[in-house]
Amino acid sequence: MKTFKTIILTGFLSSLTLTSCSDDLNIKPEGKITPEGFFSTDRAVELVNATYNNLLQWQQFSFSWIGVSSIISDDADKGSDPGDTGADKDKLDALTFTSTDPSFNEVWGANYRGITRANTAIGIISSPDVTLDQDFKNRLLGEAHFLRAYFYFNLVRMFGDIPKLDRILDPNVPEDLAAVSIRVPQAEIYDLIIADLTFASENLKNKSQMDVGRATSGAALTLLAKVNMYLKNWNEVKRLTDEVMASGQYDLQADYATLWRESSENGIESIFEVQGLGGPLNLGVQGYVVTQSVRGQWGWGFNTPSQDLANAYDAAGDNIRKNATIIFGGETMWDGEQVIQSPPNPMYNEKAYISRVAETFNGNDWESNKNIRVLRFAEVLLMNAEALNELGQSSAALIPLNKVRTRVSLPDVLTTDQTQLRLAIWNERRLELAFEHDRWFDLVRQGRAGQVMRAAGKPFVDGKHELFPIPEAQIDVSGGALTQNPGY
Structure with missing residues (x-):
């Protein structure tokens, strides 16, 4: 609820x-x-x-x-x-x-x-x-x-x-x-962002079921870590992600495939989500689901997985995240729904999928009750790994990185070469966070x-x-x- x-x-x-x-x-x-x-x-x-x-x-x-x-x-x-x-x-x-x-x-x-x-x-x-x-x-x-x-x-x-x-x-x-x-230098904007998030982290409460969906201290710390990652303030990224990890409020959800289902909304891995409300209110994110749903069946069919992304999953042997991220024409969905055999596009974004039979779908394709995951614990682990590697602590960086990989049954990364490990962490971000609105900005900051x-x-x-x-x-x-x- x-x-x-x-x-x-x-x-x-x-x-x-x-x-x-x-x-x-x-x-x-x-x-x-x-x-x-x-x-x-x-x-x-x-x-x-x-x-x-x-x-x-x-x-x-x-x-x-x-x-x-x-x-x-x-x-x-x-x-x-x-x-x-x-x-x-x-x-x-x-x-x-x-x-x-x-x-x-x-x-x-x-x-x-x-x-x-x-x-x-x-x-x-x-x-x-x-x-x-x-x-x-x-x-x-x-x-x-x-x-x-x-x-x-x-x-x-x-x-x-x-x-x-x-x-x-x-x-x-x-x-x-x-x-x-008047356009001010982006450094001045980042100073304002950091000041805002510092204030928020010091005045917000911990995650609680009493106020689901509201910003928390953990959300402020996580976003502050992400901002510092863009600024390459690696000591700050490590400090902030260490604090979130040590708080005991968050952990990886055991099954990656269920992360984007209603049953997992605001769950153990969630740090901040945009809340879509079903029922009579119909207060969902306007058009988020329908624009990305299978064309000719449930929606408009925009923002489809590229073959390059599918190849990246295959190259990593990452079947769990591939199948949880990509809908293929003709497949049977987790809720028993059958995708049409030959849709206009061969692949669609499964993270935007909402079940009309196994979840409390409000019947409103435009303002559905789908939550959007903005910040989650897996990214905290990957930011921590990236910071450790950039600080020359590559062996330590393997621990949070491999925790993310273990969840999806992938073998541990073993290299401690900083350059090779950097590329491995960047690739892990791509596979873990695909269609979560980070890839373009990651490529630019990298x-x-x-x-x-x-x-x-x-x-x-x-x-x-x-x-x-x-x-x-x-x-x-x-x-x-x-x-x-x-x-x-």
């Missing part, structure tokens, strides 16, 4: 954001709000829940995000029918995209909407005029800081230097008006995106494709104040 408290906010939600759909960073005077009226606990919780609500939106976690984090990589193809471009998913797949393609504007706007909601929650709840129990106030603030860090981490990985909005903006203050069009993508037949341009283009719509709104990334 999902106990996460979700609040449907209509007019109230519109008062929490300074943005609009077409003008994502414009300040609207009517958006300015004050702490007055937010003295109750329920109202304070609503402010934070409004920020969680952003995770469910189509623009935030669905088609465009799937495109820029998965279809673009060597793990996936566009899928669907050849003539169905998905607006621009064909160009993402082929690396022929431009600054006018809609996916970039959607993910830009969605993440800044989340940031605006987080800023609103932080600004109001932290006011001395809001009288709440201090521990509870700090916990709510910790959740808002965690979510703001998450949204900024998405943006900085995609676009590099970006506007820094860290407060409720006042349209009557010139500095606030200018802030939405400095080998060009090499890997060109080998896969994609025209990756070094010095250009490491970052996405700033959306042309945002440059236009800024009157040209926002500058473009190199090569676009």
Whole structure:
């Protein structure tokens, strides 16, 4: 049962954001709000829940995000029918995209909407005029800081230097008006992310069945470790992952194949998930399941596993993860459902599958009750292994690495050569985390995106494709104040 408290906010939600759909960073005077009226606990919780609500939106976690984090990589193809471009998913797949393609504007706007909601929650709840129990106030603030860090981490990985909005903006203050069009160095954004996650880790509670789905101290520590991995702060990655591992709150789930089923949602391996609510609420992640389900049977059929990914599983002898990740035409699913014999694409993403017969499917393909796993313990182990290897402790790195491999019945990695082990850890991340929205960003941070993508037949341009283009719509709104990334 999902106990996460979700609040449907209509007019109230519109008062929490300074943005609009077409003008994502414009300040609207009517958006300015004050702490007055937010003295109750329920109202304070609503402010934070409004920020969680952003995770469910189509623009935030669905088609465009799937495109820029998965279809673009060597793990996936566009899928669907050849003539169905998905607006621009064909160009993402082929690396022929431009600054006018809609996916970039959607993910830009969605993440800044989340940031605006987080800023609103932080600004109001932290006011001395809001009288709440201090521990509870700090916990709510910790959740808002965690979510703001998450949204900024998405943006900085995609676009590099970006506007820094860290407060409720006042349209009557010139500095606030200018802030939405000034790109600050990504190092400054990372400093904000680290500060947010440090605050969150110090003020959030441990994982509990009482508040399933809310950010926890373990989630903050894990995301902070991931951020430091991107910055190559290996001592910090080791320290933070050691702390998560020693907490006793998490472990690997015994059966990898069941990780993406309803029975495993918010389980022992889960650190943070986006909560899809079934039943009468129909508050799922909009379109996440249907866009990726088998075309001609359950959905649109986008984001399909590439042959290169299937070959990588075969090369590793990794049948367990291959079969848990890839749906093949004609196969019988774990719930007895039969996939059509000759679908338009030979393979589909099984991690996005929801059972209509063995799970509490709410009958809504658009807003299903499927949770999305964002952070889980297997990645903590792999980050710990990578940090140890980079710190010259290669023998120690084998322990967490091989724990992940043992779960899927693969033999231990034995090499302690740092270069060979680095490649082994990177490959393990690919096989373990396929279709969890990490592969493209991993390749970029590892400095080998060009090499890997060109080998896969994609025209990756070094010095250009490491970052996405700033959306042309945002440059236009800024009157040209926002500058473009190199090569676009």
